[in-house]
Amino acid sequence: MSDLGSGDEGISGSSDLPEERHMKVDNKNFYFDIGQNNRGVYMRISEVKNNFRTSITIPEKCWVRFRDIFNDYCDKMKKSSDSVTADNNLPTTTINNLK
Amino acid sequence: MSDLGSGDEGISGSSDLPEERHMKVDNKNFYFDIGQNNRGVYMRISEVKNNFRTSITIPEKCWVRFRDIFNDYCDKMKKSSDSVTADNNLPTTTINNLK
Numbered sequence: 292m293s294d295l296g297s298g299d300e301g302i303s304g305s306s307d308l309p310e311e312r313h314m315k316v317d318n319k320n321f322y323f324d325i326g327q328n329n330r331g332v333y334m335r336i337s338e339v340k341n342n343f344r345t346s347i348t349i350p351e352k353c354w355v356r357f358r359d360i361f362n363d364y365c366d367k368m369k370k371s372s373d374s375v376t377a378d379n380n381l382p383t384t385t386i387n388n389l390k
Numbered sequence: 391m392s393d394l395g396s397g398d399e400g401i402s403g404s405s406d407l408p409e410e411r412h413m414k415v416d417n418k419n420f421y422f423d424i425g426q427n428n429r430g431v432y433m434r435i436s437e438v439k440n441n442f443r444t445s446i447t448i449p450e451k452c453w454v455r456f457r458d459i460f461n462d463y464c465d466k467m468k469k470s471s472d473s474v475t476a477d478n479n480l481p482t483t484t485i486n487n488l489k
Contacts, residue, residue, distance in 0.1 A: 309466040312459050316452040323459055334463060336435075338446040345444055347437040351467060353415040358457070358464050360411050360422055364433060365457050367408040368450060 308332065407431065 312323040322337040334354065337346035349357055411422040421436040433453065436445035448456055 307470055309463055312462075314452060314455055314459060316449055316455075319449075321446070321448070321452075321456070323463070325463070332467070336446060338448075345446055347420070347435060347444055347446055349420070349437075350415055350418075353413060353420075354460070354464050354467065356413055356415075357420070358460050360413060361453070361457050361460060363411075364408055364422070364424070365453050368431070368453065371406050 308325045308327060311325065314321040314323075318340060320339045322335075322339065324335045324337070326333055326335060330350070332351035334349045334351070335346050336349070337344055407424045407426060410424065413420040413422075417439060419438045421434075421438065423434045423436070425432055425434060429449070431450035433448045433450070434445050435448070436443055
């Protein structure tokens with residue numbers, strides 16, 4: 292990601308915060324914004340769909356825990372999709388044998 | 391829409407979905423629930439604080455992208471906190487020397 296807008300150093304320390312990210316999937320957009328208040332750094336993840344916005348705010352001190360949980364889910368789904376792929380290979384082999 | 395009753399195997403394949411997870415930080419609770427509808431598997435992440443609940447819903451096909459973005463933020467904050475830690479080590483050493 293580019294460093295556009297990092298020239299705006301109005302808020303003390305804000306220049307050290309990572310910049311916002313964006314992810315689009317189907318008709319949904321996710322925005323990752325990093326902010327800071329008197330209780331520390333936080334990440335706000337917003338989901339925007341059809342002009343409706345909802346968001347959650349995650350304090351920095353639990354980002355690693357959050358990441359680990361999310362990562363576990365990715366691993367689990369990868370494993371289950373791997374086994375589905377393995378199952379799907381069987382009929383293909385059968386078809387090849389029939390040629 | 392809660393999917394209580396994951397013991398209910400009425401929906402084909404639902405028993406393969408990862409179980410829900412929970413994370414508490416300060417006075418906030420985050421819940422990770424996996425569900426499935428006709429458009430596929432999704433994760434709902436809910437933030438609950440003072441009886442107020444807000445949530446985002448992430449389709450499975452973008453979990454890996456989501457995880458990568460989140461991971462980048464963890465890495466960036468780790469780097470910036472490492473440099474802060476390095477700065478903080480100086481006074482600690484001084485205190486040890488005073489013992």
